[in-house]
Amino acid sequence: xxxxxxxxxxxxxxDRELARDRLAELETHLRGCxxxxxxxxxxTGTEALIRSACAGREALPPADLPDRILRSxxxxxxxxxxxxxxxxxxxxxxxxxxALVMLGSWLATWNQDDRLRVEAGxxxxxxxxxxxxxxxxxxxxxxxxxxxxNGTVRVDGEVEGNVTVIDGHVLLxxxxxxxxxxQEIDRAVDWLFFRINAWLDKLMGSR
Amino acid sequence: xxxxxxxxxxxARKGDGxxxxxxxxxxxxxxxxxxxxxxxxxxxxxxxxxETFLRVFRNLDRYDENLKFSTWIYRIASNLCIDRLRxxxxxxxxxxxxxxxxxxxxxxxxxxxxxxxxxxxVLTETQRAVRQAIETLPAKYxxxxxxxxxxxxxxxxxxxxxxxxxxTVKTRMxxxxxxxxxxxxxxxxx
Ligand SMILES: [Zn+2]
Numbered sequence: 001x002x003x004x005x006x007x008x009x010x011x012x013x014x015d016r017e018l019a020r021d022r023l024a025e026l027e028t029h030l031r032g033c034x035x036x037x038x039x040x041x042x043x044t045g046t047e048a049l050i051r052s053a054c055a056g057r058e059a060l061p062p063a064d065l066p067d068r069i070l071r072s073x074x075x076x077x078x079x080x081x082x083x084x085x086x087x088x089x090x091x092x093x094x095x096x097x098x099a100l101v102m103l104g105s106w107l108a109t110w111n112q113d114d115r116l117r118v119e120a121g122x123x124x125x126x127x128x129x130x131x132x133x134x135x136x137x138x139x140x141x142x143x144x145x146x147x148x149x150n151g152t153v154r155v156d157g158e159v160e161g162n163v164t165v166i167d168g169h170v171l172l173x174x175x176x177x178x179x180x181x182x183q184e185i186d187r188a189v190d191w192l193f194f195r196i197n198a199w200l201d202k203l204m205g206s207r
Numbered sequence: 208x209x210x211x212x213x214x215x216x217x218x219a220r221k222g223d224g225x226x227x228x229x230x231x232x233x234x235x236x237x238x239x240x241x242x243x244x245x246x247x248x249x250x251x252x253x254x255x256x257x258e259t260f261l262r263v264f265r266n267l268d269r270y271d272e273n274l275k276f277s278t279w280i281y282r283i284a285s286n287l288c289i290d291r292l293r294x295x296x297x298x299x300x301x302x303x304x305x306x307x308x309x310x311x312x313x314x315x316x317x318x319x320x321x322x323x324x325x326x327x328x329v330l331t332e333t334q335r336a337v338r339q340a341i342e343t344l345p346a347k348y349x350x351x352x353x354x355x356x357x358x359x360x361x362x363x364x365x366x367x368x369x370x371x372x373x374x375t376v377k378t379r380m381x382x383x384x385x386x387x388x389x390x391x392x393x394x395x396x397x
Pocket of ligand 1: 006033
């Protein structure tokens with residue numbers, strides 16, 4: 001075994017992946033080679049240094065992080081409920097399918113568009129946009145609903161309405177206040193239901 | 208009998224909110240430590256942890272229960288960390304010729320974290336120097352190193368987390384270790 005090979009084998013030894021017979025070969029080489037002995041000693045020491053430096057947990061996550069994570073979760077996916085419903089009502093499903101095909105062109109225009117889109121009514125200029133992230137800055141308030149497509153929303157400030165994200169998600173800072181609901185929509189179909197629901201809500205409300 | 212985390216994930220998939228909350232409590236801290244060491248920055252670490260759990264939540268339907276839950280969640284988190292580092296557009300490679308250079312000055316461009324003293328444990332000079340050396344490792348080497356020495360994963364597990372061949376993980380581990388030997392080996396005094 002030459003020194004080059006010895007170094008390779010040393011690393012395998014440190015990986016805890018060295019077969020017994022290779023270990024014996026390495027030991028033979030080390031006995032005759034002070035340079036490699038020194039190298040292994042420093043490598044072992046380096047490993048100890050790394051372990052000791054990695055062990056500390058001096059950076060603790062903010063105490064409210066688990067809470068914020070759980071609050072930011074979207075409502076349980078609607079798709080499963082729909083799947084069950086479809087199985088029970090095949091005829092109605094066929095009719096709906098026809099209606100969906102009619103709406104296909106409209107959907108297609110939605111699908112094609114993967115640019116960032118933001119709807120926030122008159123408060124849109126209070127938002128900060130960084131790349132694909134829409135930020136509601138701390139101390140700022142969106143008085144209505146916030147709808148974002150194809151991007152991430154980071155709420156540091158306040159939203160009085162609902163936050164809806166299509167093909168994206170919501171991150172909440174500890175200062176975030178959202179009076180309404182958080183909803184995440186993944187697929188165009190869900191988006192369609194969202195629009196229809198919003199429309200129905202408006203109909204009900206206007207009655 | 209499946210491991211507890213897998214059972215929790217399957218319960219969460221059925222809509223059990225408490226099972227999901229349990230997973231957040233089990234892994235929140237570990238993921239935060241990993242993300243903090245990877246990104247060197249609290250805000251990024253926080254964002255990575257939130258995004259990881261969101262992805263886990265949304266993909267529970269696609270979770271393959273034959274895969275260890277920890278492998279799955281570390282995979283999502285490390286990918287998010289590596290993406291974030293990549294977006295910082297600092298591209299260095301230990302593969303490149305001349306990679307032996309002692310100073311990797313470009314890394315000072317990394318946003319330095321504001322240290323909040325109440326959380327800071329006193330580090331020895333040596334530990335601080337080792338931390339700094341780890342921070343100068345390019346992301347792909349740092350990921351391997353941290354999964355090995357912080358999360359105590361075997362090379363096989365790291366390969367599964369990073370979706371790489373074991374041989375690649377091995378090579379990266381060896382290069383990372385040699386790099387660290389050159390940077391901090393002299394600090395070791397037996
Ligand atoms: Zn030798």
